[in-house]
Amino acid sequence: MALLDLDPLVVAAARKLAARAAEPVVSLAKAHTTVAVERATLRLAGITGADSTHRAGDVPWVNRVIDTVREQCGLEHGVVLPAFHALREHDLGSLTELAEATAAGQIQFKIPTGKDLTAARKASTSAVAKGLKTVDRNKTQREKLVAKWGDPAQRPWIYLIVATGDIDEDVVQAQNAARAGADVIAVIRSTGQSLLDYVPEGATHHGFAGTYATQENFRIMRAALDDVSKEVGRYVRLTNYASGLCMPEIAVLAGLQRLDMMLNDSMYGILFRDINPIRTFVDQRFSRQVHARAGIIINTGEDNYLTTADAVDAAHTVTVSQLLNEHFAHEAGLPDHLLGLGHAFEINPKVPDSFRLELAHALLARELFPDAPLKWMPPTKHMTGDVFDGYLLDGFFNLAGVLTGQSILLVGMMTEAVVTPFLSDRDLALKNVRYVLNAAGSLAEDFRPSPDGLIVKRAHQVLGEAVDLLERIVDDGLLNAIADGTFGLMKRPADKGKGADGVVEKAPEYFNPASEMLEASDV
Amino acid sequence: MSDAKRYVRPYGDTTGDGMIQTSFTLPIPFGPKADGAALQLANKMGMDPAMVVHSNPIGDDFTFFVVYGSVKHLVDLDEVKVVEREYPLLSPSEVNNTLKKVLRRKLVVVGGCIGTDAHTVGIDAILNIKGFAGEKGLEYYRELKVVNLGAQVSVPELVRSARAEKADAVLISQVVTQRDAHILNTQEMSAAFREAMGDRRPLLVAGGPRFDPLMAGELGVDRVFSRGTTPGEVASYLVHAMQAKRGVAA
Numbered sequence: 123m124a125l126l127d128l129d130p131l132v133v134a135a136a137r138k139l140a141a142r143a144a145e146p147v148v149s150l151a152k153a154h155t156t157v158a159v160e161r162a163t164l165r166l167a168g169i170t171g172a173d174s175t176h177r178a179g180d181v182p183w184v185n186r187v188i189d190t191v192r193e194q195c196g197l198e199h200g201v202v203l204p205a206f207h208a209l210r211e212h213d214l215g216s217l218t219e220l221a222e223a224t225a226a227g228q229i230q231f232k233i234p235t236g237k238d239l240t241a242a243r244k245a246s247t248s249a250v251a252k253g254l255k256t257v258d259r260n261k262t263q264r265e266k267l268v269a270k271w272g273d274p275a276q277r278p279w280i281y282l283i284v285a286t287g288d289i290d291e292d293v294v295q296a297q298n299a300a301r302a303g304a305d306v307i308a309v310i311r312s313t314g315q316s317l318l319d320y321v322p323e324g325a326t327h328h329g330f331a332g333t334y335a336t337q338e339n340f341r342i343m344r345a346a347l348d349d350v351s352k353e354v355g356r357y358v359r360l361t362n363y364a365s366g367l368c369m370p371e372i373a374v375l376a377g378l379q380r381l382d383m384m385l386n387d388s389m390y391g392i393l394f395r396d397i398n399p400i401r402t403f404v405d406q407r408f409s410r411q412v413h414a415r416a417g418i419i420i421n422t423g424e425d426n427y428l429t430t431a432d433a434v435d436a437a438h439t440v441t442v443s444q445l446l447n448e449h450f451a452h453e454a455g456l457p458d459h460l461l462g463l464g465h466a467f468e469i470n471p472k473v474p475d476s477f478r479l480e481l482a483h484a485l486l487a488r489e490l491f492p493d494a495p496l497k498w499m500p501p502t503k504h505m506t507g508d509v510f511d512g513y514l515l516d517g518f519f520n521l522a523g524v525l526t527g528q529s530i531l532l533v534g535m536m537t538e539a540v541v542t543p544f545l546s547d548r549d550l551a552l553k554n555v556r557y558v559l560n561a562a563g564s565l566a567e568d569f570r571p572s573p574d575g576l577i578v579k580r581a582h583q584v585l586g587e588a589v590d591l592l593e594r595i596v597d598d599g600l601l602n603a604i605a606d607g608t609f610g611l612m613k614r615p616a617d618k619g620k621g622a623d624g625v626v627e628k629a630p631e632y633f634n635p636a637s638e639m640l641e642a643s644d645v
Numbered sequence: 646m647s648d649a650k651r652y653v654r655p656y657g658d659t660t661g662d663g664m665i666q667t668s669f670t671l672p673i674p675f676g677p678k679a680d681g682a683a684l685q686l687a688n689k690m691g692m693d694p695a696m697v698v699h700s701n702p703i704g705d706d707f708t709f710f711v712v713y714g715s716v717k718h719l720v721d722l723d724e725v726k727v728v729e730r731e732y733p734l735l736s737p738s739e740v741n742n743t744l745k746k747v748l749r750r751k752l753v754v755v756g757g758c759i760g761t762d763a764h765t766v767g768i769d770a771i772l773n774i775k776g777f778a779g780e781k782g783l784e785y786y787r788e789l790k791v792v793n794l795g796a797q798v799s800v801p802e803l804v805r806s807a808r809a810e811k812a813d814a815v816l817i818s819q820v821v822t823q824r825d826a827h828i829l830n831t832q833e834m835s836a837a838f839r840e841a842m843g844d845r846r847p848l849l850v851a852g853g854p855r856f857d858p859l860m861a862g863e864l865g866v867d868r869v870f871s872r873g874t875t876p877g878e879v880a881s882y883l884v885h886a887m888q889a890k891r892g893v894a895a
Binding site: 287298301302313314317330331394395396429503507540544545546549 | 668669704709766795823824826854872
């Protein structure tokens, strides 16, 4: 369709710059592991459950094992070698038994050598392979169910958020939302989960402004959506969040429970949660490899930049972030059709021509990433509490979405920033989307921005600014650019931030069967 | 306004008509009975006469209504109590000049979101140079030193930073209000400062969309800012409060 007449040379240059900017970070990610990557690996190998007798509350068994291994022999060789060696040495039946024995102080972990090393490698490889097989089976199962029940009849897919804090209430809301037309349900996590260095266990009923991401909550919601998918005759997708300190583990749990999309941004944790940059890049790479294996669509978080910075001034930082997210995703094995790159309708409605500028930015993303299922996110910053105004703004957001061919549309709520949405708010919001889809769903067919009009000019300008910024990032180094506050105005030095103490440099003998199998499955 | 009105009622299109509109959902199936139920609720809310101008089903078990009607109630303006702005609004240069004169050093502001609250949108709107509603944030003011601790700052961490930075004022923001988290967190914060520093504690300011400025006493803070507060208002208040403090000390 190409309405913007972007110069293919400029586009290629932008991609090349993004790759160059990312290169040192990818090497860094390959050279390190983290406590979260090691925990994710053991989860793939089958460990489950939590220590409910611990005085700190339910501590997942996987945390107990990793912490003890780290204390006794370090993590630079990876956790599986000492863990599977101990399993054989003590003749234990499962990793969970190993965890119990670890908590009881009965295990002294060590790095095996010789024959023991070979045995530990073999046992851990077959355990992890079993976990990955479950992930593969879930991927096949999704494909089967999509074939049976069908995809949504229209693009964009309609993406709706539930966030009650109680998984049982979430199920009611999610099923009702699906009946009312939602194609994708996202269960927002409890405020603060991103900074927990463990994944809570079991079904949960008390979250703050969201529901904890746990393996059991994932299972409950996916089962509920399977029920409603059958009823409404289309496969309703489930989204959660692989972000924060447990990115790799959550990615594994999503793969094990057949989630369909995951929020996964390469820099969000650094910028908005003050998580250590190295920790984030290591965790991100592993989690994306898992997503690639699971056939999960990632959603990136460029909308966030526009809530802190100005949506016009910072438009090019969104493009830069999209290009970086794309590169990191490709590098981790994710193909274009799994790249839900994000962007948002956040220009101040009082700015003259704000809608035309939004169209320019949205079209630019569309044409830069023609095969990616772009995620289009609604206004939040300029939702004032005047719900009538907000409803109109959401209507224009929906129109921009269909006019520029966006793939996934996060439904805006007129009560954004006021209350968690009422049942009726959600119903009205869906009515708004349906009206626009029905009235103007095919308007893109007739839409030809003038070649020297504002929209085309603005898109070229933003792309040009993005290339300039990428050049500076390449010169300066991505980590330095992040430290200097290039993105979202936040300054995040590489040696600071939460979770830094969970980063470990790999020894030459480092062994992780999950990483090896995931690297091998990269295309 | 010497002839200010004391009693008022809502205005639709004629003085005194008392007209309002409201919308709500009842957990009953759509139909004539549902409309009747909505009418009964509207009457009990003081709308008389009331008109259910629209209703539609939401799923099988719920009905949504839009209701217009006239309320009987009168508002007695003499009984309305609000916190009126007790300080003059100053421009950034007036803020800078006054602070320079009063303090002869920069005024140190430490801010953050406390508890598990990760919504920095409020504190960032006030502190970040980017600002809010066309006004630049406190970082823009030459005579202010701003330390933004960001999201999910623990209370001990906040007290520690305030002490290390020799903060004159501490700004905390609370957006999440589930189970009164915003109130409990703020009370915990003010108690910690009282305990750690007594009278020498910095000025404590709480902000958030669900706070009521009348709650300052209950929360144990010096000032509460609510929805729509701009950086300029906060800066002007800080100047006013520092002047008052100095006045007492002198």
